[in-house]
Amino acid sequence: MAEIVIRNLRKDFGAFTAVKGSSFTIRDGEFFMLLGPSGCGKTTTLRMIAGLELPTSGEILIDGEDVSMRPASQRDIAMVFQMFALYPHMNVRKNIAYPLVSQGVPKAEVRRKVAEVAKILRIDHLLDKGVGGLSGGDRQRVALGRAIVRNPKAFMMDEPLGALDAEFREIMAEELRALHDRMHATTVYVTHDQLEAMQMGDKIVVMNHGVVEQFGTPQDIYDHPATLFVADFIGSPAMNFLRFEGQAPAGAGTITLGDHAQPLPRLQEPAAGALVLGVRPEHVALSDTAPLKGRIEAVEYLGTTQIVTLSTPFGMVKARTPSTLPARVGDLTGLALNAPRLSLFDATTGRAFRTAANAGVHHG
Amino acid sequence: MSNLSSSWSVTEPSRLSKWVAGVVVVLYTFITLLPLVWIISTGFKSGQDSISYPPKVVFEPSLEGYVNLFTTRTRVAAEEFQKLPPAETWYDQIVRDQGMVIAGPSRFGERFMNSVIIGFGSTALSILLGTLAAYAFSRFKVPLKDDLLFFILSTRMMPPIAVAIPIYLMYRELGLSDTHLGMILLYTAVNISLAVWLLKGFIDEIPREYEEAALIDGYTRFQAFRKVVLPQAATGIASTAIFCLIFAWNEYAFAVLLTSGNAQTAPPFIPTIIGVGGQDWPAVAAGATLFLLPVMIFTILLRKHLLRGITFGAVRK
Numbered sequence: 045m046a047e048i049v050i051r052n053l054r055k056d057f058g059a060f061t062a063v064k065g066s067s068f069t070i071r072d073g074e075f076f077m078l079l080g081p082s083g084c085g086k087t088t089t090l091r092m093i094a095g096l097e098l099p100t101s102g103e104i105l106i107d108g109e110d111v112s113m114r115p116a117s118q119r120d121i122a123m124v125f126q127m128f129a130l131y132p133h134m135n136v137r138k139n140i141a142y143p144l145v146s147q148g149v150p151k152a153e154v155r156r157k158v159a160e161v162a163k164i165l166r167i168d169h170l171l172d173k174g175v176g177g178l179s180g181g182d183r184q185r186v187a188l189g190r191a192i193v194r195n196p197k198a199f200m201m202d203e204p205l206g207a208l209d210a211e212f213r214e215i216m217a218e219e220l221r222a223l224h225d226r227m228h229a230t231t232v233y234v235t236h237d238q239l240e241a242m243q244m245g246d247k248i249v250v251m252n253h254g255v256v257e258q259f260g261t262p263q264d265i266y267d268h269p270a271t272l273f274v275a276d277f278i279g280s281p282a283m284n285f286l287r288f289e290g291q292a293p294a295g296a297g298t299i300t301l302g303d304h305a306q307p308l309p310r311l312q313e314p315a316a317g318a319l320v321l322g323v324r325p326e327h328v329a330l331s332d333t334a335p336l337k338g339r340i341e342a343v344e345y346l347g348t349t350q351i352v353t354l355s356t357p358f359g360m361v362k363a364r365t366p367s368t369l370p371a372r373v374g375d376l377t378g379l380a381l382n383a384p385r386l387s388l389f390d391a392t393t394g395r396a397f398r399t400a401a402n403a404g405v406h407h408g
Numbered sequence: 409m410s411n412l413s414s415s416w417s418v419t420e421p422s423r424l425s426k427w428v429a430g431v432v433v434v435l436y437t438f439i440t441l442l443p444l445v446w447i448i449s450t451g452f453k454s455g456q457d458s459i460s461y462p463p464k465v466v467f468e469p470s471l472e473g474y475v476n477l478f479t480t481r482t483r484v485a486a487e488e489f490q491k492l493p494p495a496e497t498w499y500d501q502i503v504r505d506q507g508m509v510i511a512g513p514s515r516f517g518e519r520f521m522n523s524v525i526i527g528f529g530s531t532a533l534s535i536l537l538g539t540l541a542a543y544a545f546s547r548f549k550v551p552l553k554d555d556l557l558f559f560i561l562s563t564r565m566m567p568p569i570a571v572a573i574p575i576y577l578m579y580r581e582l583g584l585s586d587t588h589l590g591m592i593l594l595y596t597a598v599n600i601s602l603a604v605w606l607l608k609g610f611i612d613e614i615p616r617e618y619e620e621a622a623l624i625d626g627y628t629r630f631q632a633f634r635k636v637v638l639p640q641a642a643t644g645i646a647s648t649a650i651f652c653l654i655f656a657w658n659e660y661a662f663a664v665l666l667t668s669g670n671a672q673t674a675p676p677f678i679p680t681i682i683g684v685g686g687q688d689w690p691a692v693a694a695g696a697t698l699f700l701l702p703v704m705i706f707t708i709l710l711r712k713h714l715l716r717g718i719t720f721g722a723v724r725k
Contacts, residue, residue: 096623115623117628119624122624123620123624125621129620129621131621132640190621
């Protein structure tokens with residue numbers, strides 16, 4: 045297994061830059077998510093790590109060795125493709141054995157390893173079947189088997205659950221994570237699904253327009269988004285943005301929002317101009333005594349919780365409240381924001397200001 | 409209710425249109441197959457039956473045409489003919505019955521082999537070059553790719569025979585006239601554009617992920633091409649090979665112009681069988697029948713590749 049270090053990685057396709065100087069480190073044994081909307085450069089980054097694309101500039105180190113310009117076959121990496129890419133002219137056994145055959149592993153050894161992997165993935169009864177008739181989940185397992193059979197340094201997974209039906213997706217996500225916990229293999233996983241990333245990843249890199257927006261644990265990224273993009277992309281419903289003009293010096297613990305002082309984590313740098321106060325829906329409580337007022341516009345019932353949409357002088361705000369709490373459309377109420385969990389962004393650059401809360405978080 | 413819905417079905421053709429289609433297909437098949445049936449049956453007629461009027465549909469089958477096709481014969485004077493020992497073989501007897509004796513083998517076998525060598529040789533070469541070129545055009549960044557593809561196609565925009573004279577002169581200078589190599593190269597040059605275009609279409613359809621998977625599994629680009637792309641392109645390669653073979657096998661004009669003694673193929677040879685008297689239609693028909701067989705067999709052998717969609721189900725679309 046291996047540590048993967050990405051330094052200033054860049055990829056141009058003609059005039060278009062797919063990846064603009066990314067840097068991050070994937071620690072040994074980590075389940076690492078590359079997350080972002082389509083076209084953000086996450087797949088290109090993965091393909092560069094795998095050796096299917098060569099970077100325009102920058103370095104890729106696997107276990108301290110610079111492999112940036114090496115062909116894929118010499119990187120000792122396995123990959124699971126979104127479309128599975130099982131060899132259609134071979135049966136399940138041959139598909140799984142194929143990476144071993146290229147290394148000239150003796151036949152008896154190949155048979156033993158294939159059987160072992162098939163057992164782990166519970167596809168031993170399918171070994172002599174063609175891949176054409178398999179269900180989506182079984183194909184995915186065969187693709188996984190082909191990847192794990194030769195104990196590579198790292199796994200690359202390009203939206204491996206993207207082609208599965210919703211029911212299989214849940215099962216396979218759990219299986220994947222369980223498999224990882226068992227093997228502790230360094231895994232780089234590309235997805236556009238933020239829930240998948242949060243659910244499975246040890247670390248997440250959020251990319252947008254070829255730029256790494258943020259890099260950290262799912263919790264850090266969720267609680268302390270480094271940019272407006274990350275705040276908006278992660279979480280459902282997304283983080284609320286209250287837009288206003290204001291200013292506060294470094295060290296301030298409040299900021300003036302309309303006619304009242306809103307407490308927030310202590311600022312470590314001065315903030316001024318067009319600002320955005322970010323708050324997750326679950327950190328908005330309805331309280332008649334709160335100074336920030338809003339009118340209830342809509343209520344969505346979700347079982348144990350409900351999403352209450354309110355119009356405020358600073359824009360629409362969604363609050364996640366217990367569904368036992370009465371909320372009637374048209375009512376005027378106060379919004380209490382949970383001060384320690386607030387983020388403050390610069391509206392023009394989109395960057396979060398450093399505060400006591402997010403100080404330790406790695407920014408892109 | 410069911411009656412009503414079936415008579416008004418949008419997707420099912422009506423009874424009448426099924427009938428009309430059936431009649432049209434049967435008629436078309438009859439018209440297409442008639443010449444073929446006539447050639448095959450003429451090959452089994454005697455010389456007399458082949459030119460009788462009105463034409464004979466029912467006749468006594470004879471192998472005269474096939475024996476004449478493979479032999480050269482001479483007439484001997486009547487008194488000499490009487491003195492000959494009895495015919496030793498059945499084909500000797502057939503020739504004797506015509507009042508002649510066998511002088512030796514004809515050149516048909518040799519010409520037929522020339523056709524096999526040149527036809528299959530140029531097909532193999534066209535497929536080899538075409539597959540490699542099509543793969544490159546499909547997968548790699550080739551400078552001026554579109555222009556090159558158009559240029560390759562443009563060689564098909566005139567009838568090949570339009571360049572017969574320059575080719576004739578060029579071949580004479582290069583010593584390629586009347587050689588197997590020369591004919592293989594010529595037919596390959598004509599077929600290659602078809603091969604590249606057809607195969608590029610087939611290879612474009614094969615998802616790149618397969619090769620990428622093989623590359624990551626530790627194979628080189630060429631191994632991935634050979635072991636992963638080629639088996640999946642088999643359908644395309646088979647159908648392209650059939651088209652290439654049919655052209656090279658049937659080509660007449662260049663064969664007449666460029667070959668004579670050494671590398672002559674069957675098409676220019678068959679009409680010469682008719683001989684000076686111009687009577688031996690059964691031999692010509694027998695030659696044409698034998699000439700049809702290889703392409704038919706080749707097509708039947710490759711038919712399963714033409715019909716089988718081997719990539720079905722392996723990639724989720």
